[in-house]
Amino acid sequence: MTHGEAAHGKEDIPALMGKLGQAAHAAIRRLAITPTATKNKALIAAAAALRAATGKILAANAADMDEAAEDKGMGKALLDRLMLNEERVEAMAKGLEDIAALEDPVGKIMAAWDRPNGLRIERVRTPLGVIGVIFESRPNVTADAGALCLKAGNAVILRGGSESFHSCRAIMRCLTQGLTEAGLPEAAIQLVPTTDRAAVGEMLTMTGTIDVIVPRGGKSLIKRVSEESRVPLFKHLEGICHTYIDAAADPEKARAIVVNAKMRRTGICGATETLLADEAVADDLLLEIISDLIHAGCEIRGDKNIQSLDARVLAAEDADWNTEYLDAVISAARVKGVEGAIKHIADHSSHHTEAIITEDAGVAEKFLSEVDSAIVMVNASTQFADGGEFGMGAEIGISTGKMHARGPVGVEQLTSFKYVVRGNGQCRP
Amino acid sequence: MTHGEAAHGKEDIPALMGKLGQAAHAAIRRLAITPTATKNKALIAAAAALRAATGKILAANAADMDEAAEDKGMGKALLDRLMLNEERVEAMAKGLEDIAALEDPVGKIMAAWDRPNGLRIERVRTPLGVIGVIFESRPNVTADAGALCLKAGNAVILRGGSESFHSCRAIMRCLTQGLTEAGLPEAAIQLVPTTDRAAVGEMLTMTGTIDVIVPRGGKSLIKRVSEESRVPLFKHLEGICHTYIDAAADPEKARAIVVNAKMRRTGICGATETLLADEAVADDLLLEIISDLIHAGCEIRGDKNIQSLDARVLAAEDADWNTEYLDAVISAARVKGVEGAIKHIADHSSHHTEAIITEDAGVAEKFLSEVDSAIVMVNASTQFADGGEFGMGAEIGISTGKMHARGPVGVEQLTSFKYVVRGNGQCRP
Numbered sequence: 001m002t003h004g005e006a007a008h009g010k011e012d013i014p015a016l017m018g019k020l021g022q023a024a025h026a027a028i029r030r031l032a033i034t035p036t037a038t039k040n041k042a043l044i045a046a047a048a049a050l051r052a053a054t055g056k057i058l059a060a061n062a063a064d065m066d067e068a069a070e071d072k073g074m075g076k077a078l079l080d081r082l083m084l085n086e087e088r089v090e091a092m093a094k095g096l097e098d099i100a101a102l103e104d105p106v107g108k109i110m111a112a113w114d115r116p117n118g119l120r121i122e123r124v125r126t127p128l129g130v131i132g133v134i135f136e137s138r139p140n141v142t143a144d145a146g147a148l149c150l151k152a153g154n155a156v157i158l159r160g161g162s163e164s165f166h167s168c169r170a171i172m173r174c175l176t177q178g179l180t181e182a183g184l185p186e187a188a189i190q191l192v193p194t195t196d197r198a199a200v201g202e203m204l205t206m207t208g209t210i211d212v213i214v215p216r217g218g219k220s221l222i223k224r225v226s227e228e229s230r231v232p233l234f235k236h237l238e239g240i241c242h243t244y245i246d247a248a249a250d251p252e253k254a255r256a257i258v259v260n261a262k263m264r265r266t267g268i269c270g271a272t273e274t275l276l277a278d279e280a281v282a283d284d285l286l287l288e289i290i291s292d293l294i295h296a297g298c299e300i301r302g303d304k305n306i307q308s309l310d311a312r313v314l315a316a317e318d319a320d321w322n323t324e325y326l327d328a329v330i331s332a333a334r335v336k337g338v339e340g341a342i343k344h345i346a347d348h349s350s351h352h353t354e355a356i357i358t359e360d361a362g363v364a365e366k367f368l369s370e371v372d373s374a375i376v377m378v379n380a381s382t383q384f385a386d387g388g389e390f391g392m393g394a395e396i397g398i399s400t401g402k403m404h405a406r407g408p409v410g411v412e413q414l415t416s417f418k419y420v421v422r423g424n425g426q427c428r429p
Numbered sequence: 430m431t432h433g434e435a436a437h438g439k440e441d442i443p444a445l446m447g448k449l450g451q452a453a454h455a456a457i458r459r460l461a462i463t464p465t466a467t468k469n470k471a472l473i474a475a476a477a478a479l480r481a482a483t484g485k486i487l488a489a490n491a492a493d494m495d496e497a498a499e500d501k502g503m504g505k506a507l508l509d510r511l512m513l514n515e516e517r518v519e520a521m522a523k524g525l526e527d528i529a530a531l532e533d534p535v536g537k538i539m540a541a542w543d544r545p546n547g548l549r550i551e552r553v554r555t556p557l558g559v560i561g562v563i564f565e566s567r568p569n570v571t572a573d574a575g576a577l578c579l580k581a582g583n584a585v586i587l588r589g590g591s592e593s594f595h596s597c598r599a600i601m602r603c604l605t606q607g608l609t610e611a612g613l614p615e616a617a618i619q620l621v622p623t624t625d626r627a628a629v630g631e632m633l634t635m636t637g638t639i640d641v642i643v644p645r646g647g648k649s650l651i652k653r654v655s656e657e658s659r660v661p662l663f664k665h666l667e668g669i670c671h672t673y674i675d676a677a678a679d680p681e682k683a684r685a686i687v688v689n690a691k692m693r694r695t696g697i698c699g700a701t702e703t704l705l706a707d708e709a710v711a712d713d714l715l716l717e718i719i720s721d722l723i724h725a726g727c728e729i730r731g732d733k734n735i736q737s738l739d740a741r742v743l744a745a746e747d748a749d750w751n752t753e754y755l756d757a758v759i760s761a762a763r764v765k766g767v768e769g770a771i772k773h774i775a776d777h778s779s780h781h782t783e784a785i786i787t788e789d790a791g792v793a794e795k796f797l798s799e800v801d802s803a804i805v806m807v808n809a810s811t812q813f814a815d816g817g818e819f820g821m822g823a824e825i826g827i828s829t830g831k832m833h834a835r836g837p838v839g840v841e842q843l844t845s846f847k848y849v850v851r852g853n854g855q856c857r858p
Contacts, residue, residue: 380852423809
């Protein structure tokens, strides 16, 4: 029996991993908007915690080393990888500080261009989401990988080798302390609390909660993981797109955009399926929009507030908020300001395209930065979610995945890249 | 029985798909270095072929429509998607010409920077490789997706819906004619010649030959494909890195780089495992390099020519060319110039890092452009394949995959992006 199996029988693995996945997924909303200084604070506090816990870490490592040497007859190279000493703990702590000193990539504008119709399009860096790291004997990967993923705004689920279980747990406690001191969710960095191998296979299938897995270790580990892998997909399952009318919306823009976003073509993935309106939006404006939609042949399924405005509005059921109609039907709800809209979208969106209508630049920026969909828009129709409209010329589809082809997939997205290095005799010292 | 099953029984699917995959994989070496003008010629010739074959295409489509209407009781919307007419064939032909008019992304420098040691690093666009497209009733996807993939230098395997089988085959013939007229391999665009559903599941598992799959169709198709998918990986299985000494190599650089590339640290993935030397490289230089390596404690396993130079060189076996030693062992072979080196690397490399040593700028460019590894170098040690050495600060690993994290995976590679669109009321016409 390996460590941890006492606590978690084999039959619990999917449930256990599901819980870790859900916790990580819940944490990423928060991490995506965490300022650089806060992430750095967590890293620097974790470095201090590592230094302070050196004795405990070395004791945990000694337990691992004893078991490895006695029970498992590991080779000398593996024992060296597993072994920690004061110098190696200090190197780990220094590594966290180095990562804190790196530039934060999140929010950087990667490219920007203007369309002839006046739309400005930016491609902006976002976290990947939840990263799974599967590694073997080196306990320092707990700190290194955890810190790198956090710096990029991701939640990470770490699954270390059974031989380094005690060491990894001791290091993990320091990372958790750093997260807590910075006020960040503990689920930002999690260590799988079992050495059951079934956890690795389970991670590979968690396509709903883990965005990418990084296997770090010897050839046999990579091979095992690769054998269970599949060809990656550029796809979107559905486009449950939202248009949110803010209190500071221009009424004429709101009227024109909502009808266009829903009714121009109802069968495309960029069609708006849910209308959200701030509580502060005037009933009169909403009544006009309701009339516009009904006049255009659209059925409206509203929450109680929207229903109370116009007898022609049907009652929305719970399922309506998660439905891609691809038809002349729209769900509609009142929300509490942009915060309410962002929350509704996080709970129900398919992360395809969402739009805000507002003249308040600050509110617009909040929406654009906090909504994690492939395409976020201000004061424009969601029906512009299209490679041709983006100026890509042609598209093979729209991707809601988070790899390099997210949003419209045109010719450029059908490429990869390589690094070309030119030297004049450089040797690595 | 659906179309095509007569020719291919269920038991043949893995073999059939394996053949398509191998053919596509063989085609990509060629496609990656095909000039833009040649790809455009194929697209324009295919457009002309489509127009010329309008009658045949409509006849094939009529057969599909008859079967669909009579045998399967398809809905009106699906029949409309399946239906072709002269206008739609013309739109397909025009679509190919539009894609020919798009800018070719391959070879574009995406980013470039200099390192303090004088290394210049560029990130250059390459094709993704082999793309699988799984679609449903719309036969025009054959032309659209085939053309987009080709324009980006990819080979594509198209798997259309059974209901559009005749139409897709008729369109495919025109694409093949375009490829042939441009002198491009027919395997650049292939249509799966069976409607057996097992082909879809098989495609998902072909991680060795298909780089990414684009499912295009209704929710049930995407759902089915997604259910069989796995979390994507950032990984490399091994680093079988090559250093090639060209006839125009500077001897001193060659000596210094080869020993460093192999022996600085033998256990890292960027260590050179195979030394290639042009037939024109002087025996004396190779003898010096052999002595340097042996003096540094390295075992050399050579082909006949290398063995004949020095009695201390052991005989290489076939397996040596595919072996990552991670130890003080190197395989060594003579090759016929840069062409021979590129071929050897294409046959044996793990697509991690390869280097050329040459003072001939033209030969260097050929190597850098035609070798499809995550990192290609000129006049530098392969041991520079490292996030820290690239100036990324820290890395979580090195990826030989072709998604956005290829080569060193640092903080930036642990991010995704989103599109931010700013308008002032734009509605889509």
